[in-house]
Amino acid sequence: MQLFDISDERKRALLQQLGVLHSLSIELYFLQDASQLRQPLNLRNEAAAVSLLLGFFAEHHSDGEGGIDARAQQALLAELLRHGRTLWPELASGNVTVSGSSSSSSAATVRGEPVPADSPAGQFEAWAVQQGVAAGIQIASFDGLRGCAASRNVAPGDLLLSIPSDLLIYQDSVLATDLGRMLHAIPNLTVDNLLIIFTMIDRHDADSQWALYWRSLPHKYYTGLSFPQALVDALRGTAAHLELTRAQAHLRQQFAASKPLFDMLLTAYPQFLEAGWFDYDSYLWAAELWYSYAFEIEFPDSSAAADKGGFPAAVADVVPVVTGSKPGASTTSSSTSGSSATTGSCCKPVMVPFACHVNHSPWPHCVRYGRLNPTTRTLDFPAFRPCTKGQQVFISYGPVPNLKLLCYYGFCVPSNPHDLVPLQLEPPEGPLQEQQAAVLEAQGLGLEHSLQDGPLSRQLLGCLRVVVATAEELESMRKGTLDPMAGPIAAENEEQALHTLQAALLGLLEPLEQLPLLAAGDGDVAEALAGANGNNAAEAVSGLLRLHPHQPAADGGADASTAKQTAAPRPADQQPQCNENGFDADWRTSLRFCQIYLRGQQYILQQSLKECQRLMHP
Numbered sequence: 001m002q003l004f005d006i007s008d009e010r011k012r013a014l015l016q017q018l019g020v021l022h023s024l025s026i027e028l029y030f031l032q033d034a035s036q037l038r039q040p041l042n043l044r045n046e047a048a049a050v051s052l053l054l055g056f057f058a059e060h061h062s063d064g065e066g067g068i069d070a071r072a073q074q075a076l077l078a079e080l081l082r083h084g085r086t087l088w089p090e091l092a093s094g095n096v097t098v099s100g101s102s103s104s105s106s107a108a109t110v111r112g113e114p115v116p117a118d119s120p121a122g123q124f125e126a127w128a129v130q131q132g133v134a135a136g137i138q139i140a141s142f143d144g145l146r147g148c149a150a151s152r153n154v155a156p157g158d159l160l161l162s163i164p165s166d167l168l169i170y171q172d173s174v175l176a177t178d179l180g181r182m183l184h185a186i187p188n189l190t191v192d193n194l195l196i197i198f199t200m201i202d203r204h205d206a207d208s209q210w211a212l213y214w215r216s217l218p219h220k221y222y223t224g225l226s227f228p229q230a231l232v233d234a235l236r237g238t239a240a241h242l243e244l245t246r247a248q249a250h251l252r253q254q255f256a257a258s259k260p261l262f263d264m265l266l267t268a269y270p271q272f273l274e275a276g277w278f279d280y281d282s283y284l285w286a287a288e289l290w291y292s293y294a295f296e297i298e299f300p301d302s303s304a305a306a307d308k309g310g311f312p313a314a315v316a317d318v319v320p321v322v323t324g325s326k327p328g329a330s331t332t333s334s335s336t337s338g339s340s341a342t343t344g345s346c347c348k349p350v351m352v353p354f355a356c357h358v359n360h361s362p363w364p365h366c367v368r369y370g371r372l373n374p375t376t377r378t379l380d381f382p383a384f385r386p387c388t389k390g391q392q393v394f395i396s397y398g399p400v401p402n403l404k405l406l407c408y409y410g411f412c413v414p415s416n417p418h419d420l421v422p423l424q425l426e427p428p429e430g431p432l433q434e435q436q437a438a439v440l441e442a443q444g445l446g447l448e449h450s451l452q453d454g455p456l457s458r459q460l461l462g463c464l465r466v467v468v469a470t471a472e473e474l475e476s477m478r479k480g481t482l483d484p485m486a487g488p489i490a491a492e493n494e495e496q497a498l499h500t501l502q503a504a505l506l507g508l509l510e511p512l513e514q515l516p517l518l519a520a521g522d523g524d525v526a527e528a529l530a531g532a533n534g535n536n537a538a539e540a541v542s543g544l545l546r547l548h549p550h551q552p553a554a555d556g557g558a559d560a561s562t563a564k565q566t567a568a569p570r571p572a573d574q575q576p577q578c579n580e581n582g583f584d585a586d587w588r589t590s591l592r593f594c595q596i597y598l599r600g601q602q603y604i605l606q607q608s609l610k611e612c613q614r615l616m617h618p
């Protein structure tokens with residue numbers, strides 16, 4: 001596919017430079033050679049470059065600033081829009097699927113059903129407009145998944161949303177409230193915990209300025225952070241299992257560390273606070289909200305030091321470079337995404353009412369939204385491609401792989417173009433280990449790698465060549481006469497390197513393919529598992545699915561799962577009710593997303609194995 005089709009050489013060069021500027025380290029990790037930078041790396045990267053130019057025109061259109069003559073500007077804008085149309089024909093024709101509650105549906109064919117005006121979301125929407133939110137979208141339900149629909153036909157460059165900074169919930173606005181000031185006086189409270197604890201209390205305050213926003217949110221989240229133990233176990237052996245185990249333990253530790261503070265608050269303010277607001281489920285609710293609904297926003301000209309919270313937060317394409325990772329998350333390149341502060345700016349985790357009702361897609365309508373407009377003091381969400389009235393509007397939460405989506409948002413994207421499989425190579429051992437470690441360091445090569453649906457990374461292959469090199473080869477690498485990244489250094493070395501890779505890939509793929517969740521068919525995964533006489537994980541999941549729907553299974557741990565095993569099975573005709581986001585208390589929707597995650601991992605591993613074998617027998 002020839003994506004990069006702007007005819008004028010200079011304009012193409014400009015777009016290309018913007019694309020390079022917007023490349024993320026994970027994209028550069030998979031770059032095969034510099035000539036690839038002459039083409040768009042992928043839709044995300046190209047969309048970011050196009051959006052940057054559209055934003056520039058929007059800013060300079062009326063005042064004629066920027067040294068661009070108005071007619072030349074119009075011509076360039078027209079060319080850019082044409083470029084967009086040829087770039088995303090499949091998007092324009094609606095050939096994009098999005099995961100809803102029960103089945104994959106075409107985003108173009110499912111029209112949103114606006115939420116009732118008297119529902120909590122409807123009341124919130126009316127309030128937001130009164131507060132000055134300019135919205136070209138409205139909250140709607142799409143086949144059981146709540147999101148936002150275009151309320152008129154949207155053209156590239158049009159604003160989907162513009163939100164006054166007064167509505168934002170973040171450290172500064174929280175500290176301007178009485179509750180925030182009181183919490184701020186508590187020593188050693190991190191920004192993350194301040195925001196979580198503020199949320200735990202403020203959501204119960206009918207007089208809070210954000211009361212209608214809090215009410216519009218789901219009563220329960222189903223992100224991986226609240227997966228019951230049996231569901232985590234169903235992913236055993238995968239990176240998601242590791243990440244979930246770490247992240248859940250991290251939250252439990254944070255909660256335990258905050259417990260004395262909760263007791264102190266309850267003792268000090270018995271007339272205002274209730275003990276039920278401070279249990280683990282309430283803490284988890286607020287934490288999951290911040291993990292799955294917050295954005296990382298850049299505040300230009302902010303004099304404050306950057307308050308980097310640990311929240312992952314949706315990351316728009318604002319400026320290149322890299323953001324932090326989630327608590328408990330490993331620092332593999334799969335956590336690499338997003339934006340950072342420029343000089344004089346700082347990025348903060350922010351709850352952005354209304355915008356946080358917009359769902360994610362790797363084929364979004366808007367990628368560039370994360371910077372407060374210093375002139376209007378609004379947070380703007382411009383579209384870079386059209387959207388027809390009534391269709392669902394998507395933003396990109398960043399190039400997020402399914403592992404992160406599952407753990408921190410609770411869903412996965414089938415055929416996610418940003419999906420990855422983390423691959424951790426063993427540290428060097430044996431008599432050559434010091435030499436190997438020295439060469440790896442000199443080459444800037446680590447042992448943590450990633451696989452994608454595409455060519456193997458040069459860095460991964462380079463690393464493997466070092467790990468299996470002889471003493472002489474290592475010495476030549478040290479002197480710089482052999483470059484392991486440039487290509488095979490010797491037939492035997494290459495054969496060994498590829499055998500090592502093949503063994504590592506099989507070591508991941510074979511246990512994955514034994515997981516009952518992967519083997520279960522396409523229908524109702526839960527039914528398939530409940531009927532299966534599989535191994536312990538399958539029994540655990542089917543046991544879990546027999547739980548009474550109203551018993552909170554989110555606590556995990558042995559006591560939670562064993563205590564509830566005795567509950568009566570649900571009759572087949574009483575399917576569980578789904579919440580606004582299509583999740584059910586029996587975790588059936590979550591099981592399906594776990595299966596999508598596993599299938600994505602399997603596919604990438606199979607493709608990588610094929611590629612490895614192709615290199616073995618060219």
Ligand SMILES: C[S@@+](CC[C@H](N)C(=O)[O-])C[C@H]1O[C@@H](n2cnc3c(N)ncnc32)[C@H](O)[C@@H]1O
Pocket residue numbers: 098099100145146147217218223292293294356357358359360361408409410411412580581
């Ligand atoms: C920032 S909120 C988006 C608004 C949310 N749907 C609502 O109306 O409350 C993120 C949550 O929405 C859901 N979500 C977002 N994008 C999705 C998608 N493409 N498929 C399925 N669920 C999605 C997930 O539950 C996720 O944790």
